[in-house]
Each structure stands twice: as structure tokens, then as C-alpha cells.
Amino acid sequence: MRPLTEEETKTFFEKLSKYIGENIKLLIDRPDGTYCFRLHKDRVYYVMEETMKKAANISRENLVSFGTCFGKFTKSGKFRLHITALDFLAPYAKYKIWVKPSAEQQFLYGHHVMKSGLGRITENTPQYQGVIVYSMSDLPLGFGVAAKSTEDCRRVDPMTVVTFHQADIGEYIRSEDTLT
Amino acid sequence: LPVERVEGTIVAKLPAPKTILPREKPIPKPKPETKWQQYAKLKGIQNKKKARKVWDDEIKDWRPTWGYQSRVNDELNEWVLEVPANADPYEDQFGKAKKAKTERVAKNELQRMRNIARASKLKVPGVGLTPTDTPSKDHLSKALALAKKSTASVGKFTDSLPKEKPVKNTGKKRKFEPNVGDMSKEKSAQLDILSKMAKAGPTVDVTKAMKQHLLEEEQQRQKANSERPKKAKSIKKSIKRKQGKDTKRGGGGKGKRRGRK
Numbered sequence: 432m433r434p435l436t437e438e439e440t441k442t443f444f445e446k447l448s449k450y451i452g453e454n455i456k457l458l459i460d461r462p463d464g465t466y467c468f469r470l471h472k473d474r475v476y477y478v479m480e481e482t483m484k485k486a487a488n489i490s491r492e493n494l495v496s497f498g499t500c501f502g503k504f505t506k507s508g509k510f511r512l513h514i515t516a517l518d519f520l521a522p523y524a525k526y527k528i529w530v531k532p533s534a535e536q537q538f539l540y541g542h543h544v545m546k547s548g549l550g551r552i553t554e555n556t557p558q559y560q561g562v563i564v565y566s567m568s569d570l571p572l573g574f575g576v577a578a579k580s581t582e583d584c585r586r587v588d589p590m591t592v593v594t595f596h597q598a599d600i601g602e603y604i605r606s607e608d609t610l611t
Numbered sequence: 612l613p614v615e616r617v618e619g620t621i622v623a624k625l626p627a628p629k630t631i632l633p634r635e636k637p638i639p640k641p642k643p644e645t646k647w648q649q650y651a652k653l654k655g656i657q658n659k660k661k662a663r664k665v666w667d668d669e670i671k672d673w674r675p676t677w678g679y680q681s682r683v684n685d686e687l688n689e690w691v692l693e694v695p696a697n698a699d700p701y702e703d704q705f706g707k708a709k710k711a712k713t714e715r716v717a718k719n720e721l722q723r724m725r726n727i728a729r730a731s732k733l734k735v736p737g738v739g740l741t742p743t744d745t746p747s748k749d750h751l752s753k754a755l756a757l758a759k760k761s762t763a764s765v766g767k768f769t770d771s772l773p774k775e776k777p778v779k780n781t782g783k784k785r786k787f788e789p790n791v792g793d794m795s796k797e798k799s800a801q802l803d804i805l806s807k808m809a810k811a812g813p814t815v816d817v818t819k820a821m822k823q824h825l826l827e828e829e830q831q832r833q834k835a836n837s838e839r840p841k842k843a844k845s846i847k848k849s850i851k852r853k854q855g856k857d858t859k860r861g862g863g864g865k866g867k868r869r870g871r872k
Contacts, residue, residue, distance in 0.1 A: 459802060468801075
């Protein structure tokens with residue numbers, strides 16, 4: 432377990448800012464407790480200070496997880512966001528996409544969102560912007576990347592992909608063993 | 612006792628032994644496994660026995676499979692060696708083959724020593740930088756740092772070149788911040804990084820700027836078109852051309868961005 436180095440923090444924040452922009456401040460500076468990011472076996476965990484201190488007493492091979500895993504660093508140094516970060520990123524999301532009930536299942540199985548399944552989209556979403564995918568009942572379903580900007584979304588035909596799938600809550604069942 | 616005659620002498624035949632004598636020396640300790648043996652055990656690879664001699668059709672005789680008179684060392688005893696197509700015609704092929712052989716032997720020796728060192732659990736210093744034909748930038752910088760340090764006073768009095776940067780981390784260990792450091796310091800460092808990122812500002816997206824520019828131009832032209840219907844044909848042409856440019860650029864930008872994602 433160790434804190435992130437400067438480059439690692441930079442990469443990590445860049446990825447986060449794609450989804451929540453400058454609201455990362457609210458994750459770092461929380462009024463209800465000091466939370467910190469820690470790196471363990473290439474995964475970034477967001478954890479309260481006291482829990483972190485207690486977890487530090489467990490040896491590296493035995494420690495599986497602590498706090499919430501936000502994602503992991505790949506072997507080439509890129510950061511990959513996991514679905515377990517959804518609870519913390521959803522309230523601060525800048526760009527949202529609502530998906531119709533008919534297309535919900537498709538997204539939860541890991542497919543992309545077509546225009547036919549698109550319910551609502553926040554205004555002025557730039558293309559390739561990180562978005563949070565919601566169901567029509569405002570339940571966060573996962574992360575995505577906007578394949579088309581809001582204006583483009585209006586013009587394209589219903590079979591084009593409007594959101595690339597990045598992570599969805601169906602992964603809790605599909606990749607149960609790999610999530611920590 | 613029963614007596615018999617063996618080769619002219621009278622020999623008494625003794626009965627089979629009944630008492631078991633204890634071992635003189637203790638049971639030998641199991642030898643530590645080499646790296647290959649560990650791997651073979653892990654993968655379940657069985658050792659296939661090879662015959663000592665192999666029939667060689669060219670010589671029409673039996674040759675050992677390995678070692679002294681086997682075919683393995685035939686390349687060294689060749690009296691003619693072809694120069695391959697991509698090699699320098701003035702290169703010494705015989706010398707090259709001999710050097711390759713010595714390198715193989717040295718490598719085998721090194722592996723053997725490493726196995727022994729691992730078994731005896733002694734602290735062995737690392738092999739350091741091995742010479743390569745094509746050193747990388749990283750290799751060269753390491754070599755430079757080592758060369759500077761390799762003096763009697765361990766590099767204390769070696770002058771560096773005027774614009775030479777000091778070495779970053781020579782040792783194997785990286786230094787990290789302590790795990791349970793000052794939390795407020797950590798927070799402020801992270802907020803600093805955030806503010807630096809925000810200060811850098813929104814990166815100018817060239818394709819987006821181009822699209823916007825072209826869109827503006829198109830809108831202007833359409834306005835002009837509605838005022839002056841005579842020039843409709845030429846304007847339509849220019850709009851079509853502009854649209855063509857637009858889509859090409861857009862496609863290029865998309866291609867670029869997709870790779871990054």
C-alpha cells in the first residue's frame with residue numbers, strides 16, 4: 432500500500448476529470464472525514480484515513496481490498512476506471528445520458544447504446560466526453576463515452592451507436608471474481 | 612558350511628545376511644532444484660531420455676548425440692562458411708561463429724553459477740550492465756552514470772559536463788511517500804495538481820476549431836445566398852467543397868481520437 436506518485440495522480444485525475452470535471456475537489460476535500468487514495472497491487476482505493484491505517488497492518492499478500500476500488504493502472508501506465516467507482520462519481524457527474532427501459536438490458540449486458548435506446552442527454556455534450564449512464568428512473572447504470580455530441584445525436588439515424596460502453600453494474604455479476 | 616570350488620580355490624558359501632547394518636553416513640539432503648527443474652515440476656514436464664549415440668547418415672556411423680564428436684560443434688569445424696545475404700562481405704564469419712560459441716558457453720556458465728548462488732542463498736551482486744550491440748537511451752544513461760561512479764573515490768571528484776543533468780535514481784529501489792504521512796500535506800499536493808491541470812486550460816481542439824470555423828463560413832454564405840439569389844450556383848459549389856473538406860477533416864480527427872480512447 433502506498434500513496435500515488437505525482438505522475439500516477441496526474442493520470443488518475445485526468446481520467447476522473449473526464450467524467451466529473453473539476454468536482455474531484457469534492458472527493459479530496461470532504462467535510463465528513465479525511466479520505467485518501469492509496470495504491471495496492473496496481474489498484475487505486477478510496478478509503479477513510481482510519482480504515483487505511485488499520486488496513487496497513489495486513490500484509491500485502493493477504494490484503495485483498497479496502498475502501499472502494501476506483502480502478503487500476505494497466506501495465507502500460509494507463510488508468511482504467513472500474514464500475515465500483517460509480518457510487519462516488521454519479522453524484523458529481525457533469526454529463527449524463529438517460530437510457531430507455533428497452534435498451535437498459537442491452538447496456539447492462541455490456542453492449543453500446545444505440546440512438547434508438549437513448550432517452551435523454553445533457554445539453555452541449557461534446558463528442559468523446561465521458562458520461563454517466565442512467566436509467567429513466569434516475570438510477571446510475573454505468574459509465575460510457577459519448578460517441579456523438581448532443582447535436583449530432585439529434586441528426587443521426589436510430590441504429591448508430593451514441594454511447595460507447597465502458598462499465599456497467601451488470602459487471603458485478605459478470606466479473607464477480609475480478610472486481611475487488 | 613557348504614563348500615564349493617571357484618577357479619581353483621576352495622570357497623565357503625556364507626548364508627544370506629539377516630542383521631541390517633545402520634548407515635555409516637546420514638541420508639543426503641535433497642539437492643536444491645535448479646530454475647529449470649522448478650519450472651518443469653510446475654508444468655509437469657517429464658524428462659525424455661535421449662539415446663547416447665545417434666545414427667548419422669552422412670558419415671554412416673554412430674555419433675554421440677551431445678558433446679565431443681557430436682554434430683553440435685560441426686559449424687565450428689566447417690572449412691567453408693556462406694556469407695548470408697544481409698551480412699557485410701568483409702565480415703569474418705569464422706570469427707563470428709567462434710564468438711557466438713564462446714558467448715553461449717559463458718551464458719551457460721552464468722546460469723549454472725546463478726543456480727548455485729540461489730541454492731546457497733548467498734547475496735550475489737547483480738550482473739550490472741551487459742554490453743549490447745544496440746544500446747537504448749536508458750542503457751546509455753545508466754552506463755554513463757556507472758562510468759562516472761567507477762573511480763577510486765566512487766565518483767566524488769568526477770566533473771560532469773556543463774549541461775549534464777544529475778542522475779535521477781540509480782538504485783533499484785524507488786522512493787515513495789510514506790503511507791501514513793501528513794494528510795493535510797497530501798491533500799494540498801493533490802489540490803495543487805488539480806489546479807495545475809485546470810490552469811492548463813481547455814486544450815485547443817484543432818478539428819473542433821476547424822469545424823466551427825467552416826460552420827461559421829457556411830452560415831455567412833447562406834446569408835449571402837438568401838440576399839443574392841443570382842450567385843446561388845457558385846455558392847452551392849463552394850459549400851459542397853467546404854462540406855467535403857469538413858467531412859474529411861472530421862474523419863481524420865475521429866480516427867485520431869478513437870486511437871487515444
